[in-house]
Amino acid sequence: MPSINNVQNTHIRDQLRQLHRAVLEIIGVMNKPQRDEILIKAAGIPLDRALFPLLVGIERFGPIGVVDMAEGVGRDYTTVSRQVAKLESLGLVERRSSAADRRVREAAITAKGKAMTDLVDTARDRILGDIFSTWDTHDIDELVRLMRRFADAVKDEPANGSSNPISDSG
Numbered sequence: 194m195p196s197i198n199n200v201q202n203t204h205i206r207d208q209l210r211q212l213h214r215a216v217l218e219i220i221g222v223m224n225k226p227q228r229d230e231i232l233i234k235a236a237g238i239p240l241d242r243a244l245f246p247l248l249v250g251i252e253r254f255g256p257i258g259v260v261d262m263a264e265g266v267g268r269d270y271t272t273v274s275r276q277v278a279k280l281e282s283l284g285l286v287e288r289r290s291s292a293a294d295r296r297v298r299e300a301a302i303t304a305k306g307k308a309m310t311d312l313v314d315t316a317r318d319r320i321l322g323d324i325f326s327t328w329d330t331h332d333i334d335e336l337v338r339l340m341r342r343f344a345d346a347v348k349d350e351p352a353n354g355s356s357n358p359i360s361d362s363g
Contacts, residue, residue, distance in 0.1 A: 233313075252302040256299035285306035285309060288300050
């Protein structure tokens with residue numbers, strides 16, 4: 194007869210696999226170029242789709258160094274550097290020396306860039322409003338609370354230095 198511990202461990206393992214699959218599905222949907230195109234169109238902004246995630250990332254996480262940004266979006270440093278330069282030429286971001294390390298150049302959102310991401314946020318709110326229209330307010334609150342807790346727990350490197358198991362595709 195299996196022990197209660199084994200049954201609980203099996204249940205937790207099954208739940209974690211379902212969670213991993215759900216996270217991969219969400220990431221897969223969010224990474225589709227068509228989703229960015231939908232948001233760009235809904236926001237009514239004149240921005241190349243390739244620049245879109247960088248602009249939003251700089252607004253959310255900036256000021257941020259190009260190397261950190263490249264790691265965050267899974268692109269080569271040189272590609273991201275060129276794209277940030279393009280955002281800078283459009284007046285959407287500015288590059289400046291880091292306050293913590295003058296050798297590091299960081300990208301920061303400008304007022305014009307912030308106005309653009311505000312339009313994106315409004316469009317995203319409309320889209321997500323439709324998705325969550327049938328959800329109970331308590332369920333949305335719990336989803337947000339638990340997702341924040343989960344994000345906080347997985348964003349740091351594991352203590353043993355191994356790769357982050359959440360990002361592994363298998």
